[in-house]
Amino acid sequence: MGKGRVVVGWIPDFPVIACGVQAAEAVAVVHHDAVVACSAAARTAGVRRRMRLRVALSRCPQLRVVERDLAAEMRCFEPVVRHLEGTVMPRLEVIRPGLIAAPARGPSRYWGGEQQLADRLVAAVTERDLPAQAGVADTVFTAALAARAGQLVPLGGDAPWLAPYPVGVLGLPRLTELLKRLGIHTVGQFAALPEDKVLARFGSEGAAAHRTASGQEARPLSARKSSDDQTVTYAFEPAEQLLEPVAFAAKAAADELHEQLAAAGVVCARLEAGVELADGRTLTRIFRHEGRLAALAVAERVRGVLQAWSDAGTLDAGGERGIVRLVLRPEQLSAATGRQSALFGERHTPEEVERAAARVQAMLGHQAVVRIELGGGRGPAERVRLIPFGDLDTDRQLPAGPWPGRLPAPHPATVYPAWLPAQLADDAGQPVTLSGRLALSAPPAHVAVEGHGRAAVAGWAGPWPVLEQWWDREPARRIARMQIAGADGRAWLLVVEHGRWWAEAHYG
Structure with missing residues (x-):
């Protein structure tokens, strides 16, 4: 078994199960007007994940719609996680409620092999009266896909195992649409493309998807091993016994963590959330992050776990009661490649913006x-x-x-692609010139810019000389800039080159 083998456990339709509905009932869990999970009865009627709610209702009029409550899902899932930690493997991470991942190497040796580990994981979840499937592979993505099929992917076989799948399984609608236009329909076809060409055409997100399709982790780990300098802590004095203030602090701590990671130019693959109790105990839970969890999503996960611990009596198991410290510790840091943020409000996700941009480019x-x-x-x-x-x-x-x-502040509001012809004159109407020693022939009194009329000069600053690449005759340039404020309320950035004035920019 390889060093990087991963086991994934999956509980089908867990958001539906967390709602406590009957198995035969047609139910859809929705978030932002889209279906995130549905029951078997709803699927039989034609409802699917990622489907818009109005389309789902048109296919299944009797559909019961439940708004997603991530904190409630975490609260329902936490007892399962603790049961797995106590009976199958000592340490695992939560990808999302109903889906967990863990290194397979140690536990598989303990249980006698990867198949035995997968069987034991499924049996442990079944003991909680829940359905489950498990998969093992070299990467988290492949193992999660294998769990849906209940299969074990051979060592080093992620890429050929993924090859027949449609590119849609990569979970990037914009990229999927572009690849299909190019005649690339399977993961194997995408993986066969040259890596440098994928990066140049599809950017960092496309390159990450290409690594996934090639059987590699989407984010290569950086050489940086310690994340202590990015850890965020929140202390409570005196010890806090109510969960709501701790959940509120988790949101503030998550905001601070994201700001620190952004300032450092990194993202984390995993996030460990922990609380230190007044009796000296420390409770922790690890979540899969991969740069995708917003501060609110982190806070909801922490809140759900805390509520589960409280319901189980774990927080009050010791002597003194209360939480004295909340800790968020990022793990497996890698360089942040950047993403386009939402431009039109929270309803429009980055994926939608990217898809719109791709359509305009097409x-x-x-x-x-x-x-x-x-x-x-x-x-x-x-x-x-x-x-x-x-x-x-x-x-x-x-x-x-x-x-x-360099031009000092304030900076202009409008920069012209091509400089506009301009004139700068003194009181006598003579052109103002600039000597080689940066001396003006006279104070500027009038300014005129093509298409914008003529105005008296109310104030000016400069000149600021620019002498660039003087050692090379072709690109060499010698200019000077001045800021000119007109009596008509307009302000200009003028450039003089070879004795002629131009308007480079306008101040709004």
Whole structure:
């Protein structure tokens, strides 16, 4: 058995089971107007996961709709997790309620093999009067898929085992749609594509999916081994005996954790949440994170686990009562590759934004949708580069500085793609010139920009010289910039080059 083997246990339709409904009842658990789980009776009527609620109701008018309560699901699932830790394996992680993962190497040796481990895991869940299936593979993704089939994937066989599956199992609707347009319908076909080409065309998320399709973990671990500097703690003085304040603190701690990880440029694959009790005990639970859990999702999971511990009497098992410290510790840190955030409110997820961008690119061309990348430079236009959406920024230039002559704040609101012809004159109506020693021939009194009329100068600042690549005749450039405020309320960023004035930008 390989060092990285993973066992996954799966309880089918667990969100439905957590609602406490009858097995024969047609039930759908929904979140944000989409079905996240449904009962067997609902599936028989044509209801499916990820289906919009109105479509599900049209297929099954008698469908009972239940809004998802993640904290309640965690509270229902926690006794199962504790039972597994006590009878099958000492340490596991919760991917989501109803789905757990754990290293298979140690437990499989104890139970006599991977098949025996899977059988024991299923038997332990069955002891809690719940259905279960288990799978073993080299990666978490493949093992979770194998659990749905109740299979063990051979060592090193993740890629060929995944190959016949449709690309939709990767869980990325935008990528799936694009691949199908390209004639790529199976995971094996996708895995056969060159890795560098996938990265260049589909970005970091596509590259992660390509690693998954190739039988590798989606996020390669970084060399950084310690995450203590990213750990967030919240102390209670005196010890807190009510769960609501602790759940509220978990949300604040999760916010702080995400800010710290973002500032460090990393994401965590797993998150350990723990509480230190007044009697000296420490209780912990590990959740699968992979950079996908928002602060609220973390808080809901913590709240559900705390409620389960309280219902079981675990929190009050010792002498003194109360929680003295809450700890969130990220594990398995890797570099953050970045994601497009939601632009139109919480109802529009990043996946929807990416899908919309891909459709626009398909209709108008690859350059039609771009993202902004900040780089080095002295002028406002030089510091911003527009990269086609989905492409890798291969020419990233960070503003390492110093940049002599860089434009000071405030920065302009509008930067023109092509400079506008401008004139700067003194009181006598003569053009204002700039000497090689940066001396103005006269104070500017009037400014005129093509298409915007002429106005008196109310104030000015500069000039700021820019001498770039003087050692190379072709790209060498010698200019100077000035900020000019007109009496008409307009303000301009002017550039003088070869004795001629131009308007580079406008201040709003």
